[in-house]
Amino acid sequence: MNLSKPINIALAGSLLLGFLVAIILVLVNRLTVVQISFTWVVFISITVSALSTLIFVFFVRRFLNEKIKVIYGIITNEQVSEIPVINFTDDALAKLTEDSAEYAAVQQKQISELKKQAIFRKEFLGNLAHELKTPVFSIQGYVLTLLEGGLEDGRVNRDFLERALSGVDRISNLLEDLDDIAKLETDRFKLNLVKFNFVKLVRDVFHELETKANHKNIKLKFDKHYEPTFVVADANRITQVLVNLVSNSISYGIVGGETTVSIKNYDKKKILIEVSDNGVGMAKEHIPRLFERFYRVDKSRERNIGGSGLGLAIVKHVIEAHKQTLTVRSTEGIGSTFSFTLETA
Ligand SMILES: Nc1ncnc2c1ncn2[C@@H]1O[C@H](COP(=O)(O)OP(=O)(O)OP(=O)(O)O)[C@@H](O)[C@H]1O
Numbered sequence: 582m583n584l585s586k587p588i589n590i591a592l593a594g595s596l597l598l599g600f601l602v603a604i605i606l607v608l609v610n611r612l613t614v615v616q617i618s619f620t621w622v623v624f625i626s627i628t629v630s631a632l633s634t635l636i637f638v639f640f641v642r643r644f645l646n647e648k649i650k651v652i653y654g655i656i657t658n659e660q661v662s663e664i665p666v667i668n669f670t671d672d673a674l675a676k677l678t679e680d681s682a683e684y685a686a687v688q689q690k691q692i693s694e695l696k697k698q699a700i701f702r703k704e705f706l707g708n709l710a711h712e713l714k715t716p717v718f719s720i721q722g723y724v725l726t727l728l729e730g731g732l733e734d735g736r737v738n739r740d741f742l743e744r745a746l747s748g749v750d751r752i753s754n755l756l757e758d759l760d761d762i763a764k765l766e767t768d769r770f771k772l773n774l775v776k777f778n779f780v781k782l783v784r785d786v787f788h789e790l791e792t793k794a795n796h797k798n799i800k801l802k803f804d805k806h807y808e809p810t811f812v813v814a815d816a817n818r819i820t821q822v823l824v825n826l827v828s829n830s831i832s833y834g835i836v837g838g839e840t841t842v843s844i845k846n847y848d849k850k851k852i853l854i855e856v857s858d859n860g861v862g863m864a865k866e867h868i869p870r871l872f873e874r875f876y877r878v879d880k881s882r883e884r885n886i887g888g889s890g891l892g893l894a895i896v897k898h899v900i901e902a903h904k905q906t907l908t909v910r911s912t913e914g915i916g917s918t919f920s921f922t923l924e925t926a
């Protein structure tokens with residue numbers, strides 16, 4: 582008999598009681614002078630059983646609808662009065678066990694999500710403070726020196742102001758990147774999809790980054806000649822993606838190295854763009870975290886280069902907003918390849 586059904590608990594309880602009464606009556610017959618006939622023993626036992634069934638039903642129903650409904654109220658966060666009456670023939674306890682296990686699993690998931698968010702917030706604030714501290718302290722230093730007499734010293738005043746300005750530029754770039762990420766993360770963010778020639782866009786980006794590349798004598802090139810290739814995407818955002826990827830290939834590229842862009846057919850409606858360099862590359866363990874905000878492979882190395890680790894986070898957001906894929910392959914000391922797909926026009 583399944584004892585998690587209330588009706589079965591009531592029946593089992595009353596049968597047991599009826600049986601006990603029968604035993605007591607038989608004992609009374611045997612041990613005392615009182616004699617009760619067999620018919621009476623059966624009649625009394627059945628009557629006790631029947632009456633106790635009614636009493637059990639009453640109490641078990643009360644228990645179910647008062648106690649168990651309260652538990653349901655807690656797990657469903659509803660008013661107890663709004664929870665439907667628990668049916669007496671239902672497998673109420675088994676259902677309660679199942680429902681509370683489900684509730685516990687949902688809660689556990691929410692808790693771990695909240696924990697993750699709390700860690701993320703802490704890390705984010707820590708990173709942000711750290712990124713702002715360096716330029717703010719340097720600006721403070723230059724301004725103080727200028728106020729304490731440097732302003733009148735023709736040999737340093739202009740130099741210090743320029744250095745302070747470069748600190749301000751750094752903060753302003755950082756804030757722009759953060760603002761971009763915040764915009765890309767809101768649901769209201771809309772892509773401005775247009776048809777454009779991707780090959781021309783790559784050429785424009787090469788042109789924009791020419792000076793930076795020339796500083797390290799890095800060559801920016803296509804792997805072969807490409808005819809105009811039209812895609813449908815947000816041209817400004819894709820320019821931003823390409824500027825970030827090519828700019829990284831220069832920052833983390835070797836002097837005299839090269840950055841190569843290739844375009845391949847991915848499937849009928851997509852092309853695959855690869856930005857490859859023969860730079861410092863990175864170890865495998867960094868790849869899963871590479872697109873996180875503020876993540877940098879080697880903090881000390883990048884300090885000199887001056888990135889804040891937001892570029893690839895923006896790249897990922899933009900490519901995901903286009904519902905396209907982004908992948909990276911990299912080998913330490915050999916180079917890296919960042920690839921993404923775009924929809925053809
Ligand atoms: N082409 C590459 N070769 C080697 N390492 C790279 C390459 N691109 C990115 N990385 C590594 O990934 C990290 C994150 O790159 P990301 O562009 O997000 O930040 P950043 O370049 O440090 O700063 P910024 O916000 O200015 O772009 C870099 O710090 C660098 O360590």
Ligand SMILES: [Mg+2]
Nearest residue numbers: 829888892893
């Ligand atoms: Mg970068």
